[in-house]
Amino acid sequence: MSRRPSAAPARATRRTRVPASAVADATAPDDPLRDPALHANRELSQLDFNFRVLAQAQDPAVPLLERLRFLCISCTNLDEFFEIRAATVRHALDFNTPPGPDGLPPAVVLRRIHDRAAELVQAQYRCWNEVLRPALAQAGVRVLARDHWNARQTRWLRAYFRDEIMPVLSPLGLDPAHPFPKILNKSLNIVVVLKGRDAFGRAGHLAIVRAPRSLPRIIQLPPKVSGGEHDFVFLSAVLSAFVDEMFPGMEVKGAYQFRVTRNSELIVDEEEVENLALALRDELVGRGYLRAMRLEIARNCPKPIVRTLLENFELPEEAVYRIDGPVNLNRVIQVYDLVQRPELKYPPFQPRKLAGSDAMFERVREGDVLLHHPFDAFAPVLELVKQAAEDPNVLAIKQTLYRTGKDSAIVEALVQAARNGKDVTAVVELRARFDEEANLGFADRLQEAGVQVVYGVVGYKTHAKMLLVVRREGRQLRRYVHLGTGNYHAGTARAYTDIGLITADPQIGSDVHQVFQQLSGLAPATRLERLLQSPFTLHAGVLARIEREARHARAGRPARLVAKMNALNEPQVVRALYAASQAGVSIDLIVRGACTLRPGVPGVSDNIRVRSIVGRFLEHSRVYWFGNDGDPELFCASADWLERNLLRRVEVCFPILPPELAARVVDEALDNYLADNLNAWELQADGRYRRLAPEADAMPHSAQATLLARLCG
Structure with a gap:
């Protein structure tokens, strides 16, 4: 069973300088870590996720109609798999595309x-x-x-x-x-x-x-x-x-x-x-x-x-x-x-409300706000946009929109802001799969209201989740920012687990402003102070931090990393994790869906454990924690460790700086999930998953149920 981490309490992120070019590729072409046997096939791994979903339908402990829902989810997922993943493989066959890292034609x-x-x-x-x-x-x-x-x-x-x-x-x-x-x-x-x-x-x-x-x-x-x-x-x-x-x-x-x-x-x-x-x-x-x-x-x-x-x-x-x-x-x-x-059905729950959300600007000036959906309500995010739309001191609102849902209150608030004379920019990703038609529709509505609509960057989907509000306060302009791991979609905020941060940190605000400048204009890829960004610095930043843990291990210092995401397949990241494991880094990965890394391979990934959590809510948050010899760095991101997210999309990865909020993320989104022994599946070296169960002397623990009881009780 994957052990619970002995991670040091998270503190404010130290500005550790990591060379942007570090670990561009940790291995040479003939490196044994490139052995295809060490890389599972992404499509087959994604297909196996649906067996874990189906297991929820077969579980008598799950309420009966919820079991029916899980059965339907597995069927719908399989439809989408053939529509996208299998179709991609067929396209590769037609064009004689060479095999990927797994070596399979x-x-x-x-x-x-x-x-x-x-x-x-x-x-x-x-x-x-x-x-x-x-x-x-x-x-x-x-x-x-x-x-x-x-x-x-x-x-x-x-x-x-x-x-x-x-x-x-x-x-x-x-x-x-x-x-x-x-x-x-x-x-x-x-x-x-x-x-x-x-x-x-x-x-x-x-x-x-x-x-x-x-x-x-x-x-x-x-x-x-x-x-x-x-x-x-x-x-x-x-x-x-x-x-x-x-x-x-x-x-x-x-x-x-x-x-x-x-x-x-x-x-x-x-x-x-x-x-x-x-x-x-x-x-x-x-x-x-x-x-x-x-x-x-x-x-x-x-x-x-x-x-x-x-x-x-x-x-x-x-x-x-x-x-x-x-x-x-x-x-x-x-x-x-x-x-x-x-x-x-599952018992209904009421997400926790944020005190002071009726005056969001005052609340955020008091300190950063962390939201862990669906246990925390999505309402503060909506309130921030609504209040910005009506506040005479707000000059500008900029927001990325990937999926919003039907009759989106966020879209309506942006429309109202434009009508109230605010400068409003919406970066609408038209290529959000299966939401293209809906996004075209609300993009038209925004344009009709006077919103400046931008369709992102040619060749790179805009998957980042960012909201920027510029407000005049006395003689200065202050930036308020929301960054998240999930979409601006009130429906999925009650069904998916995601992390959101609302902050007035000047450096984060400046970084987000620069990213919007890149998206809406022709600004260069300037150096960001706090954020890591795809396709420029996130990939190299992740690789460099993995290698930093490996250096700590080789020097005999404590070395550990924990990461939670939806999927993992980027070959350089996989090889870097293997190399870190060989150096002695203790690695725990919580990967909901496809994972091409093989844990537990003797001499290669002995120190890596991979688990998947499937429960009432769809696990969607992306959290990266690097031990850094007792001075940990904690990031949340819109990006999985997939090739497309790290190299071919616009993504943002943001630090959680206040120590109390960082500690909360480590506790709720990492330690809590590593302790789960009811909804957890452990990936074996042969690529198969084994469902975990409480050991004889262990208390049953469900991560999601724990958060419901703690935050929504």
Whole structure:
């Protein structure tokens, strides 16, 4: 089991000079640390994360409807995996991209993805069919299969089909005049096998029924009809049951649901376009019809039909996943929202409120404010923007926006600030995956209100989370800053763990101002006093601090580092961690998702421990702690230790300077999670994860539950 750190109490960060060029690459080309056996494959590691999510759905200690939610999350994650990660590997195969640090050619990775994904799909449907569906039924929440409908339910559903569903369907018979239709990404479809002739004398063979997105995927039966208050059926079951009504005079020999998952990665040649927003709008129109990556098909579909679908989607045999249930299983998440049974869900909680948040400028002048979401309310961040929008002494507001959510109060506050005559600049990242359309929409709204909207830097996504308020106070201008590890999104602030800092520190304010100057103008990459920044200093800064710990270890001094993040794959960082372990540095990594480092390899990573925490909230905070021989440095960041974050994005990494706040982050976000023995998984040297459990003499400890009790109790 990963041991709890004996970290010295965090103190204010000492300005230790670390050469920016230090450890540009800690190893030579022939260094044994480049051995592919020491580097796991990122895609396969990311895929394995979903087994840990699925384990929450299988855990009897988790409330029943929350288990259903975890099942749906694992299904949705798998969709996105094929849309992005598997599609990226396929792209690498097409362009003969050489293997990465793991040495696996793209063709091998694709085969392993299929094998592992097939295991996951089987586990998901076993969980649904054998565990959750029966348990839900026993609790009075029934999702009824066709063979369990009684006569009254069947009559009601047939009438519902005729009145509410059939009028919006347009079945398409396949013949020379009606070629195979376009199938939208992840849409529900039925392929129908027909016998006989239609009204024009055309012989029936195959037809496709596409379910429009306007139709609900889960249908709730009225209690007076069904006899149960919470009885549901899948739309796919209703379509299959009554599909014959769409083909009068013909015999339906079979009806099989299917779904195709397509590449969803938008590619815009930013060097060639004059207007990124217009280019993205054009790309979004065709996103739902990009290259097919996966075909999900009913388990009993005949092979000839499967071959026909594969030919039309230009997919190989290994892209087929036969499904023992509804192909759109993730849609059962609607049941979670429709069933109001508090005893089947996690107990509600009220995030801790910040005293003095009704006067944020006065509160921040008293001292820095640390927020640990979702245990601390997101309201102070929103209040800072709202109060800045109305305060006559505020001259300017600058903010980055990556994901904000629908009807964002942050966006509305920026609009109001512009209307009140403030100089408002919003750096909107249009390429935030799957939020591109929403971001285009609120960018238009901001521009209409007079906000200066900037779309970041060509070639570098702006992933930094920064808010800067410039306020006149007497004869001086003071900068107020919010920096965070998560998005300006009130919804995710209640579902994700993140760290936020609100400060009036002059040096941090100056640094943030310079970063905004880079984003909105053509300012050079000037030296920052407090912040580390991608793509300029963060990568080198992390490597240098890892090497500094290694130097301490080689000199016989205490050497330790702890880092928490979503994912780790940057090869130089991995090799630097290996070298530090060999030098004797004690390393604990808390990595939620993909991790390409292999801990516990004799002679290489004996001193490295890696754990993943999966619980009620999505672990999203990034925290780096370096022991530095008793004078520790503590940073929070918007960046994971991934190639893209460290080298190809605009990110910021900020220190927590007040000793009491640094100690709080170490306690809550690091020590607390290293002590977790209920929701923790430990990564083994062979790349597999082992779920931890309390030892015989140990008290059970859940990091998230501890924070809920401590901060929200």
